[in-house]
Amino acid sequence: xxxxxxxxxxxSKQSLTAEAWAAAALDVMAVGGLDAVAVEPLAxxxxxxxxxxxxxxxxxxxxxxxALALWEQxxxxxxxxxxxxxxxxxxxxxxxxxxxNSSYKSGxxxxxxxxxxxxxxVNEVVQRVSAxxxxxxxxxxxxxxxSAEEAPLWATFAxxxxxxxxxxxxxxxxxxxxxxxxxxxxxxxxxxxxxKGATP
Amino acid sequence: xxxxxxxxxxxSKQSLTAEAWAAAALDVMAVGGLDAVAVEPLAxxxxxxxxxxxxxxxxxxxxxxxALALWEQxxxxxxxxxxxxxxxxxxxxxxxxxxxNSSYKSGxxxxxxxxxxxxxxVNEVVQRVSAxxxxxxxxxxxxxxxSAEEAPLWATFAxxxxxxxxxxxxxxxxxxxxxxxxxxxxxxxxxxxxxKGATP
DNA sequence: CGTTGCCCATACGCAGGCGTATTGATAGAG
DNA sequence: CTCTATCAATACGCCTGCGTATGGGCAACG
Numbered sequence: 409x410x411x412x413x414x415x416x417x418x419x420s421k422q423s424l425t426a427e428a429w430a431a432a433a434l435d436v437m438a439v440g441g442l443d444a445v446a447v448e449p450l451a452x453x454x455x456x457x458x459x460x461x462x463x464x465x466x467x468x469x470x471x472x473x474x475a476l477a478l479w480e481q482x483x484x485x486x487x488x489x490x491x492x493x494x495x496x497x498x499x500x501x502x503x504x505x506x507x508x509n510s511s512y513k514s515g516x517x518x519x520x521x522x523x524x525x526x527x528x529x530v531n532e533v534v535q536r537v538s539a540x541x542x543x544x545x546x547x548x549x550x551x552x553x554x555s556a557e558e559a560p561l562w563a564t565f566a567x568x569x570x571x572x573x574x575x576x577x578x579x580x581x582x583x584x585x586x587x588x589x590x591x592x593x594x595x596x597x598x599x600x601x602x603x604k605g606a607t608p
Numbered sequence: 609x610x611x612x613x614x615x616x617x618x619x620s621k622q623s624l625t626a627e628a629w630a631a632a633a634l635d636v637m638a639v640g641g642l643d644a645v646a647v648e649p650l651a652x653x654x655x656x657x658x659x660x661x662x663x664x665x666x667x668x669x670x671x672x673x674x675a676l677a678l679w680e681q682x683x684x685x686x687x688x689x690x691x692x693x694x695x696x697x698x699x700x701x702x703x704x705x706x707x708x709n710s711s712y713k714s715g716x717x718x719x720x721x722x723x724x725x726x727x728x729x730v731n732e733v734v735q736r737v738s739a740x741x742x743x744x745x746x747x748x749x750x751x752x753x754x755s756a757e758e759a760p761l762w763a764t765f766a767x768x769x770x771x772x773x774x775x776x777x778x779x780x781x782x783x784x785x786x787x788x789x790x791x792x793x794x795x796x797x798x799x800x801x802x803x804k805g806a807t808p
Numbered sequence: 809c810g811t812t813g814c815c816c817a818t819a820c821g822c823a824g825g826c827g828t829a830t831t832g833a834t835a836g837a838g
Numbered sequence: 839c840t841c842t843a844t845c846a847a848t849a850c851g852c853c854t855g856c857g858t859a860t861g862g863g864c865a866a867c868g
Contacts, residue, residue: 423845440726443643448825458826459846468826516725522779523723525716526640538780561793564776564785565769565800572772576764579722580738585761593761600765600800623815648855658856659816668856 424456426464426474433475438517442524445472476533479521483537497551501566501602504545508570509594515574542567552602566601624654626664626674633675638717642724645672676733679721682714683737697751701766701802704745708770709794715774742767752802766801 432454436444447468451458465471491507494500508515518537524530545563554562577584585593632654636644647668651658665671691707694700708715718737724730745763754762777784785793 441641441643441723443641444726446825447827456845457847459848461846462827463845466827519775520723520725522775523641523720525720525778526644534779538776539783542776542780542783557792561785561789561796564783564793565797568772568776569765569769570772571775572768572770575719575722575771575775576738576742576768578725579734580742583739583742583764585764589761592757593764596761597765646855647857656815657817659818661816662857663815666857 424454424460424464427478429454429461429464429471430474430478433471434479434517437475438513438520441520442472442527442530445475447471473529476521476529479517480533480537484540497548498602500548500551501545502598504548505566505570505594505598509573509590512574512577516578518571519574519578538567562601562603569597569601624656624660624664627678629654629661629664629671630674630678633671634679634717637675638713638720641720642672642727642730645675647671673729676721676729679717680733680737683718684740697748698802700751701745701748702798704748705766705770705794705798709773709790712774712777716778718771719774719778738767762801762803769797769801 429450432450433445436450436453445468447458447461450471451461454460461471465474491500491503494503518534521530522534522538542560542563545567546559549559549562549566550556573584584590629650632650633645636650636653645668647658647661651661654660661671665674691700691703694703718734721730722734722738742760742763745767746759749759749762749766750756784790
């Protein structure tokens with residue numbers, strides 16, 4: 409837990425910021441979906457009343473927008489920072505997979521957000537984030553020497569696989585390979601999804 | 609459209625059945641998620657009032673249960689009927705993939721249901737359906753001569769991939785390969801996810 | 809024609825979330 | 839010490855969905 413842990417019980421005498429509300433909104437989103445972002449329940453969780461909320465935000469709409477912006481920014485810096493440092497394209501894909509399979513919580517958040525197919529604002533953000541990831545993957549495959557026709561297919565393939573992994577992991581947790589089995593599974597995916605040549 | 613098309617405008621003088629309500633519930637679920645299954649909005653969509661609903665069901669809970677039961681039954685008969693007729697295990701997997709990538713609507717429904725992670729009833733059903741699909745895939749891989757250690761890994765891999773395909777297709781529709789590109793993509797997945805030997 | 813059962817409409821009270829208005833508390837500036 | 843700006847609590851009205859109670863229409867059957 410960070411020093412200024414929010415959305416937890418306890419006084420936490422520090423005044424709430426708008427970003428704290430947005431972060432709390434993302435937390436409940438990961439569990440209850442977009443509809444779970446409700447002002448009064450959130451206020452209860454933060455040990456305040458909605459009197460506080462309506463000082464920081466004009467309405468619920470603004471909170472949703474702020475939460476989505478925060479999420480997109482997190483996801484985007486997540487991609488550029490650290491990941492792009494790696495020179496080897498093969499290792500870049502490996503790192504992507506590692507990251508995708510490690511952060512279970514952020515995976516849940518993506519799935520919860522993407523499930524809000526009826527909300528236009530959410531759809532736009534999800535689309536941008538997904539498209540960025542796909543473009544990044546495609547770039548990696550091209551760096552591996554793949555043609556402009558093949559790369560997008562492999563990128564979609566790989567991306568679908570690790571999005572699907574998060575889904576399967578969430579939906580049937582006890583069936584998903586764990587421990588040493590997961591290491592096997594991981595290696596299987598890597599050698600299957602990164603074709604020929606270019607080993608590190 | 610079937611002769612007794614429900615959940616559409618128009619009088620449709622035929623009396624509503626409980627299953628019609630359940631089917632309509634599944635329809636709105638595929639778009640708005642579990643929370644969209646609300647009695648009064650559904651009644652409006654069916655051109656009746658909730659007076660009708662509360663004759664067929666004791667409460668909203670019962671409707672959700674009925675809808676889930678209907679869904680599970682659909683998904684289950686979907687697997688056993690027609691699919692298990694095919695003798696060749698390779699072709700069985702191919703058919704699975706074809707079916708997964710063809711029924712866009714049913715894919716959306718699965719994703720919407722699976723997103724309701726906070727609901728216990730939904731989780732149980734989703735878990736059973738997913739587990740059944742995984743077990744079926746594993747059986748296919750074993751029929752291809754795969755070992756008891758490898759088969760579950762490949763089954764999870766393949767299942768994650770086509771669940772992920774539905775997700776990517778939904779989240780970034782314009783990026784997803786279409787037309788001839790999709791045929792390429794499909795062949796790529798098949799030859800990658802069904803290893804060596806056992807070609808038809 | 810009357811009665812009975814099936815299916816639905818209407819009207820009501822209740823609960824919970826949204827947004828507003830008003831007041832209160834606290835810290836820092838002067 | 840006073841004043842002011844910041845942040846939060848309280849109280850209110852509104853809307854919407856849930857569940858109940860009651861009554862109405864209609865077909866089948868006697």
